[in-house]
Amino acid sequence: xxxxxxxxxxxxxxxxxxxxxxxxxxxxxxxxxxxxxxxxxxxxxxxxxxxxxxxxxxxxxxxxxxxxxxxxxxxxxxxxxxxxxxxxxxxxxxxxxxxxxxxxxxxxxxxxxxxxxxxxxxxxxxxxxxxxxxxxxxxxxxxxxxxxxxxxxxxxxxxxxxxxxxxxxxxxxxxxxxxxxxxxxxxxxxxxxxxxxxxxxxxxxxxxxxxxxxxxxxxxxxxxxxxxxxxxxxxxxxxxxxxxxxxxxxxxxxx
Amino acid sequence: xxxxxxxxxxxxxxxxxxxxxxxxxxxxxxxxxxxxxxxxxxxxxxxxxxxxxxxxxxxxxxxxxxxxxxxxxxxxxxxxxxxxxxxxxxxxxxxxxxxxxxxxxxxxxxxxxxxxxxxxxxxxxxxxxxxxxxxxxxxxxxxxxxxxxxxxxxxxxxxxxxxxxxxxxxxxxxxxxxxxxxxxxxxxxxxxxxxxxxxxxxxxxxxxxxxxxxxxxxxxxxxxxxxxxxxxxxxxxxxxxxxxxxxxxxxxxxxxxxxxxxxxxxxxxxxxxxxxxxxxxxxxxxxxxxxxxxxxxxxxxxxxxxxxxxxxxxxxxxxxxxxxxxxxxxxxxxxxxxxxxxxxxxxxxxxxxxxxxxxxxxxxxxxxxxxxxxxxxxxxxxxxxxxxxxxxxxxxxxxxxxxxxxxxxxxxxxx
Numbered sequence: 001x002x003x004x005x006x007x008x009x010x011x012x013x014x015x016x017x018x019x020x021x022x023x024x025x026x027x028x029x030x031x032x033x034x035x036x037x038x039x040x041x042x043x044x045x046x047x048x049x050x051x052x053x054x055x056x057x058x059x060x061x062x063x064x065x066x067x068x069x070x071x072x073x074x075x076x077x078x079x080x081x082x083x084x085x086x087x088x089x090x091x092x093x094x095x096x097x098x099x100x101x102x103x104x105x106x107x108x109x110x111x112x113x114x115x116x117x118x119x120x121x122x123x124x125x126x127x128x129x130x131x132x133x134x135x136x137x138x139x140x141x142x143x144x145x146x147x148x149x150x151x152x153x154x155x156x157x158x159x160x161x162x163x164x165x166x167x168x169x170x171x172x173x174x175x176x177x178x179x180x181x182x183x184x185x186x187x188x189x190x191x192x193x194x195x196x197x198x199x200x201x202x203x204x205x206x207x208x209x210x211x212x213x214x215x216x217x218x219x220x221x222x223x224x225x226x227x228x229x230x231x232x233x234x235x236x237x238x239x240x241x242x243x244x245x246x247x248x249x250x251x252x253x254x255x
Numbered sequence: 256x257x258x259x260x261x262x263x264x265x266x267x268x269x270x271x272x273x274x275x276x277x278x279x280x281x282x283x284x285x286x287x288x289x290x291x292x293x294x295x296x297x298x299x300x301x302x303x304x305x306x307x308x309x310x311x312x313x314x315x316x317x318x319x320x321x322x323x324x325x326x327x328x329x330x331x332x333x334x335x336x337x338x339x340x341x342x343x344x345x346x347x348x349x350x351x352x353x354x355x356x357x358x359x360x361x362x363x364x365x366x367x368x369x370x371x372x373x374x375x376x377x378x379x380x381x382x383x384x385x386x387x388x389x390x391x392x393x394x395x396x397x398x399x400x401x402x403x404x405x406x407x408x409x410x411x412x413x414x415x416x417x418x419x420x421x422x423x424x425x426x427x428x429x430x431x432x433x434x435x436x437x438x439x440x441x442x443x444x445x446x447x448x449x450x451x452x453x454x455x456x457x458x459x460x461x462x463x464x465x466x467x468x469x470x471x472x473x474x475x476x477x478x479x480x481x482x483x484x485x486x487x488x489x490x491x492x493x494x495x496x497x498x499x500x501x502x503x504x505x506x507x508x509x510x511x512x513x514x515x516x517x518x519x520x521x522x523x524x525x526x527x528x529x530x531x532x533x534x535x536x537x538x539x540x541x542x543x544x545x546x547x548x549x550x551x552x553x554x555x556x557x558x559x560x561x562x563x564x565x566x567x568x569x570x571x572x573x574x575x576x577x578x579x580x581x582x583x584x585x586x587x588x589x590x591x592x593x594x595x596x597x598x599x600x601x602x603x604x605x606x607x608x609x610x611x612x613x614x615x616x617x618x619x620x621x622x623x624x625x626x627x628x629x630x631x632x633x634x635x636x637x638x639x640x641x642x643x644x645x646x647x648x649x650x651x652x653x654x655x656x657x658x659x660x661x662x663x664x665x666x667x668x669x670x
Binding site: 048056057070079080081082084091093099101106107108109110111112113114115116120121123124125225243246247248252 | 277279340345352353354356357379380381393395397398400454456458459461509510511514515516554555556559594597598599624627628630667669670
């Protein structure tokens with residue numbers, strides 16, 4: 001599926017060279033199919049901040065690797081201490097299906113968990129599991145509503161309305177940086193079409209043609225709570241053994 | 256003594272390249288809600304984990320110290336082992352807890368590490384297991400694993416002391432004496448236990464296939480009656496707990512269906528000794544039978560609440576009407592869990608329900624994370640007994656503790 005998108009992206013790019021105006025769907029397809037690394041290893045810090053300024057910090061070591069039609073991810077929780085060495089593994093298939101497991105050190109057991117909880121919030125943060133994944137462009141109807149320059153970035157503004165009326169957001173609006181095909185800002189609207197959350201890009205790194213978003217901030221405007229997600233020690237296309245994404249490594253942790 | 260052991264463990268750990276400490280401190284207080292409202296438990300716990308590693312070798316120790324008012328410090332070394340990692344093979348050697356199966360709170364194929372039932376099923380699951388000294392070898396073949404466990408010496412289930420409110424002793428209308436001379440299994444090569452498991456986590460399904468040649472962790476009660484007469488009348492019994500060999504084969508699976516996780520687990524046991532009535536209607540004889548133990552479980556979410564339920568059955572094969580236990584014992588478990596306030600507040604209810612005796616154990620809890628790693632948990636253990644049962648009738652494993660309802664508070668700091 002993603003291969004098809006890459007071919008269509010090449011065709012779209014050829015179209016833009018000859019001066020054709022992109023539509024909303026094509027812009028979102030470009031962001032979805034921009035080059036990604038085959039592997040990535042990084043430390044992830046999540047800083048949760050409430051309206052009083054109280055902060056809670058979660059630290060995770062994460063590994064990702066593409067295996068043809070499946071992307072495998074392993075996350076080892078390092079902090080807080082009561083969840084230390086808890087491990088989460090997911091295998092995401094191109095058809096959109098996903099297998100997920102969790103290893104809880106106290107139970108000493110790897111458990112398969114349902115991947116049907118994408119609307120749940122991840123570790124008490126402002127990100128849902130769905131927010132952290134790549135939503136396929138075909139799941140929404142996209143419309144280019146304008147172009148604007150923000151903080152020196154020329155952006156397309158694309159409104160996306162989900163095909164599934166039961167989806168947790170009634171619509172999203174994304175500001176896509178034109179020459180990089182990454183989101184600079186995104187607004188999420190609740191079922192009453194009220195603004196719920198704002199995602200903003202704080203920092204990114206370029207590793208060749210691969211762009212890694214190294215710091216983003218999600219602000220829930222309805223309850224004045226925010227989460228900063230910061231990646232550090234990012235290594236892309238580094239050799240990661242295939243067996244990193246197995247039950248064995250879930251139990252062993254980062255060693 | 257405890258200080259010396261801890262010092263030795265810490266020093267040994269520090270000899271390895273990198274060392275990491277962790278653990279928790281916990282205060283646990285529980286009071287019975289019936290009778291004189293005695294404190295069922297007042298306990299302060301320091302649980303330490305120490306992990307060191309150097310190259311392809313690592314070391315783990317988990318000493319725990321329990322302190323209760325008016326009692327001596329108690330020390331438990333639940334795990335202490337060495338890991339050796341090779342390319343596709345891992346070897347773990349030492350005292351360890353080994354957990355198998357897909358069931359929650361049920362012991363069907365999860366029988367390698369025996370249980371500590373000194374507080375019935377109430378402790379956290381990691382505290383219910385006792386460590387066993389074993390050699391564990393794992394051979395990895397892609398996403399599948401062959402595991403072999405060799406246990407040189409047998410470890411029995413730990414039962415509550417006879418003075419404990421969690422003690423359950425046989426009920427005879429005559430004086431009883433207990434003879435423990437046959438209880439221990441001599442530490443000899445021929446008395447070893449072996450287990451093997453082949454498992455895999457695959458797209459759409461996880462599975463385990465296992466077999467074991469073991470000792471029954473729960474002793475069978477050999478009862479010698481004394482009769483006076485004529486006519487012969489029971490005047491006394493001598494109880495002699497003894498462990499017997501068991502062979503077991505089974506497996507388990509879990510898979511996702513329509514957003515739910517379906518789990519199953521089953522095992523066939525050969526050679527279990529069941530208590531049976533003798534010619535004078537006393538539960539004195541033992542009959543050797545096979546039995547099948549299995550469960551089916553479903554995990555699902557509804558809104559923000561997570562549910563899990565299991566049906567468990569233990570069925571005795573080639574049943575004899577003289578056996579005290581019913582031919583099929585059915586149990587249900589139910590769990591509902593929901594978090595609030597960004598996962599800092601968790602409400603949960605977990606229940607076992609015995610379907611044969613209409614008894615139950617209901618465990619509601621509410622926990623709040625005051626700060627990261629600092630949890631306050633309040634809960635209750637409510638035992639339910641069928642009110643229609645007569646005094647002579649078996650109230651079931653949960654109904655038996657009907658007078659032990661308690662509320663408790665745990666404050667835990669993880670470091």
